[in-house]
Amino acid sequence: MLQTVAEHFETWLRESRKQPGDFIVVLIDKILAGAAALSASDIHFQPSRNGVEVRFRIDGVLHILGCLPLEHSGQIAARLKVFAGLLTYKVDVPQEGRVRSGRIEGIAQEMRISSAPTLFGERIVVRFFSPENQHQSIESLGFEEPVRQLLHETVTRRSGAVLIVGPSGSGKTTTAYAMLRELANSGETTRSIVSLEDPIEHAIDGVAQIEVSSRSDSGGAEHGEKFRTLSLDRMLQYMMRQDPEVLMVGEIRERRTAEAAFQAALTGHLLISTFHGGSAAESIGRFLELGIEPFVLRSSIAFLLCQRLLRRLCSCSKKTEQQLEIRLQGNNLTVRQYFEPCGCSYCGGTGYTGRIPVAEILPLENEEIARAILERRATGILQQLAREQGMIPLVENVVRCIERGQTSLPEAKRVLGY
């Protein structure tokens, strides 16, 4: 039987106390190696009144490992900050830095370590750049048919904006990277590909990758960020002079970047980017709020894909053939059958293994939808119209996944809300 994360933590604590050398130093090494072995994406060291809580994020869900005495808080922060070359004596400002792969024994992934001052001490978050994402192709992302086809077709496009929308942790960056990788490897013709990222997560052959700060007009760089001096919008305008055919912009966060990106898409470049938003229709509204003209959206966006990641049920799940009325993301829906998570040794008792992507695509080439965008229609109206014009909304795709036993009802509610 596999151990839970809390049981692992107990073991690491016991072993660290027995080993020679400083307890915290030994323990931190074990926590980092353990997180890598359990495929955690993040580790949190959060000081509170009761001590420093240690948590792992696995498949998008936080798991509490346990608590360390608060008196170790400073030492924990210092140890982790040293790895990333951060200033240990500066405890009142946020800092961020990277740890290259191989820097710490037994950890092949690259890490980003950030610190922030909180009421009870410095909160440290370690983020792993997953090696899985490094090799993800469009094919291996796991999207279903119309979406997979659409993503493949993107590679043959010459212009327009391809936008991947979703909240953080929805896998949108992974999808954008997979498209970029396919563009770089498609082989039919060599294309000039430039990507602007904050931060660069993985090196991709055939792509000129530039690390930028996504804060518009960033002034002096903080320590540990010295290479990120140019803001995204300025670098984007500058790179237009370097004859790119394909541009990837890590994430559009503000007006000037959005303007420069859509301008590029309108002038014969293929632009791939991500945008924070709850639904495809909502993101159109958010672009309008940023001050982007509706005709620019209408003529530059090739397609807009909104996605989420749901934990995949392990094969130990149990089927219930019973109809159920549910509420998801504000919609009343009917589920004809569903599967419940159980837990076995394979899934470590969680009932889930890995994640599956679910998406909706806003058909912007549709005349009715184009007109609604030009008329600045409200999100709700646009959403309803898209549905009438054939868009299968995200929630309905999620219901299909529930009925097929790919994911569970509680998981759908966790990700989409009631």
Ligand SMILES: [Zn+2]
């Ligand atoms: Zn299982």
